[in-house]
Amino acid sequence: MTKRKTLTTTSGSPYTTNETSRTAGARGPVMLEDHQLIEKLAHQNRERIPERVVHAKGWGLQGTFTVTKDISQYTCAKLFSEVGKETEVLSRWSTVAGESGAADAERDVRGFSLKFYTEDGNWDMVGNNTPIFFIRDGYKFPDFIRTQKRHPKTNLRSPEAMFDFWSAQPESVHQVTILMSDRGIPRSPAHMNGYGSHTFSMWNDKGERHWVKFHFRTHQGHETLSDAKAAEIIGHTRESYQEELWHMIEDGNHPKWTLFIQVMTEEQALETEFNPFDLTKVWPHDDFPLIEVGELEMHTFPENYFQLVENAAYSPNNVVPGIGFSPDKMLQARLFAYADAHRYRLGTHYEALPANAPKNSEVRHYHKDGAMRFFTNDFGNPNAYYEPNQYDGPVADESAEEPPLRIDPEAVVGRFKQEESDVDYVQPRKLYAEVLDDAERDRLHKNMAGGMAPVSEDVKERWLAVLKKVHPDYEAGVRRALETGNHGEPSLPVTDDTPVEAAE
Numbered sequence: 001m002t003k004r005k006t007l008t009t010t011s012g013s014p015y016t017t018n019e020t021s022r023t024a025g026a027r028g029p030v031m032l033e034d035h036q037l038i039e040k041l042a043h044q045n046r047e048r049i050p051e052r053v054v055h056a057k058g059w060g061l062q063g064t065f066t067v068t069k070d071i072s073q074y075t076c077a078k079l080f081s082e083v084g085k086e087t088e089v090l091s092r093w094s095t096v097a098g099e100s101g102a103a104d105a106e107r108d109v110r111g112f113s114l115k116f117y118t119e120d121g122n123w124d125m126v127g128n129n130t131p132i133f134f135i136r137d138g139y140k141f142p143d144f145i146r147t148q149k150r151h152p153k154t155n156l157r158s159p160e161a162m163f164d165f166w167s168a169q170p171e172s173v174h175q176v177t178i179l180m181s182d183r184g185i186p187r188s189p190a191h192m193n194g195y196g197s198h199t200f201s202m203w204n205d206k207g208e209r210h211w212v213k214f215h216f217r218t219h220q221g222h223e224t225l226s227d228a229k230a231a232e233i234i235g236h237t238r239e240s241y242q243e244e245l246w247h248m249i250e251d252g253n254h255p256k257w258t259l260f261i262q263v264m265t266e267e268q269a270l271e272t273e274f275n276p277f278d279l280t281k282v283w284p285h286d287d288f289p290l291i292e293v294g295e296l297e298m299h300t301f302p303e304n305y306f307q308l309v310e311n312a313a314y315s316p317n318n319v320v321p322g323i324g325f326s327p328d329k330m331l332q333a334r335l336f337a338y339a340d341a342h343r344y345r346l347g348t349h350y351e352a353l354p355a356n357a358p359k360n361s362e363v364r365h366y367h368k369d370g371a372m373r374f375f376t377n378d379f380g381n382p383n384a385y386y387e388p389n390q391y392d393g394p395v396a397d398e399s400a401e402e403p404p405l406r407i408d409p410e411a412v413v414g415r416f417k418q419e420e421s422d423v424d425y426v427q428p429r430k431l432y433a434e435v436l437d438d439a440e441r442d443r444l445h446k447n448m449a450g451g452m453a454p455v456s457e458d459v460k461e462r463w464l465a466v467l468k469k470v471h472p473d474y475e476a477g478v479r480r481a482l483e484t485g486n487h488g489e490p491s492l493p494v495t496d497d498t499p500v501e502a503a504e
């Protein structure tokens with residue numbers, strides 16, 4: 001039998017025991033000099049870091065992305081440079097509203113985050129399992145999230161707040177329809193699509209820009225859970241997703257997705273009936289067909305969940321040359337929010353943690369010092385710690401700059417309200433009337449009614465009026481389910497939800 005290695009303190013000196021405190025006599029008291037004890041207790045006190053303010057419950061795998069089709073006419077991003085090229089990927093899927101201990105099988109949107117460790121740095125695709133979102137301006141995001149989290153007095157989730165907010169933001173009906181459809185509770189992350197959701201840009205080596213949408217389509221098929229099935233699963237286990245992913249990887253049954261892009265020229269973007277940078281809208285497939293790009297295969301269970309999944313810092317501003325942003329107002333707000341959240345949640349040098357450090361490109365920057373600065377910026381000469389310098393420190397590469405973006409010369413700075421119009425109802429109408437079949441519509445009516453059941457009459461009527469603008473049958477179906485009570489249990493995780501009376 002090989003000799004087991006010696007246990008040490010964090011400073012590397014051997015432990016003599018890992019069982020007993022150092023005491024004055026067998027009955028104590030404990031000596032303050034017992035550094036081992038103090039270290040052990042102090043470390044336990046620091047085992048938790050703040051959970052993500054949203055998307056706190058998550059599941060992650062490691063895998064590989066392989067290019068299957070040439071898209072170099074759209075992008076010079078090196079990860080797409082040739083068919084067969086492989087790039088390492090770290091995924092994290094999540095629910096949005098629940099805390100880090102929430103049950104996996106809850107009705108909610110799912111996050112779909114991918115970190116591609118490319119040779120030009122990390123590209124993060126921080127999307128959802130829905131191609132759109134509830135709101136179109138980041139200014140409303142904190143309000144929206146507040147309605148998804150707990151009421152300050154009852155400390156319960158509040159459908160009253162959710163439907164109160166949604167009915168005053170009718171552009172949300174597209175996303176709420178998807179949330180209440182069958183796809184509102186995927187069986188597992190393997191059984192759902194992922195979408196970049198926002199419009200992004202790509203540019204090629206000629207400096208031509210195209211607008212793009214990213215779609216990751218599941219190979220496992222869409223499998224979803226009814227509210228009743230989800231309740232049954234949660235009764236047995238809160239960790240159904242983690243368990244399913246674990247077994248899939250253990251059995252060699254690796255989940256896969258095909259990446260497609262939709263492409264729009266800058267000229268086309270001026271002509272669409274809807275704003276192509278509005279996150280509450282999809283680009284119809286007939287007008288902007290899906291173009292295959294490659295295959296994503298997730299094949300490895302991370303060795304340490306905390307190190308790779310909890311410490312993962314995904315951010316839409318992690319882009320690489322050849323991929324860029326768009327004017328989407330939500331995306332622009334996100335470009336601030338994520339790195340700020342990471343500095344708070346993980347610390348100043350979060351990018352140097354193993355989950356986030358580029359694996360296939362070198363990091364060279366002039367940021368200096370700060371908490372947990374455990375790495376050096378040694379560019380070969382200790383004098384090269386500012387820029388410009390005479391010591392051969394790293395310099396910028398102008399060729400990585402994206403092409404200039406032409407802005408409407410008539411544009412003025414202001415706060416622009418987008419008035420509600422039928423444009424907001426066209427796409428949910430198509431989803432409701434043309435994509436869903438009769439049985440799916442029936443389940444949508446019941447799921448929606450279940451979610452609304454605890455809500456006050458006033459808010460119910462406001463939301464039913466929004467549904468009527470989508471399609472009269474939609475409103476009628478949900479109203480019928482509400483009136484007959486034929487809708488099963490409320491599908492959102494709540495209990496009593498009477499609005500709390502204000503104090504005198």
Ligand code: NDP
Nearest residue numbers: 131178181182183193282283284285286427428430431435
């Ligand atoms: P298509 O008929 O070409 O596409 C319909 C899309 O709807 C397919 O991507 C399908 O996904 C998806 N879908 C089916 N059931 C649901 C559901 N319950 N929740 C969410 N998506 C679902 O039509 P259009 O491109 O013109 O889009 C029509 C409507 O479909 C849109 O207004 C939007 O609501 C929805 N949709 C559109 C997408 C797009 O990018 N164009 C993407 C996703 C939804 P799959 O093929 O994987 O089964």
Ligand code: HEM
Nearest residue numbers: 052055092111112113127128133138141197333334337341
């Ligand atoms: C996580 C902010 C919209 C997808 C987060 C986090 C913040 C945040 C602060 C926590 C980050 C962390 O601690 O690591 C915002 C803001 C938004 C917005 C301000 C709007 C202005 C969106 C949209 C999507 C999205 C539209 C999807 C299309 C995600 C995902 C995560 C996340 C997937 C989890 C990332 C992970 O797995 O670590 N968001 N978000 N968010 N957000 Fe957003």
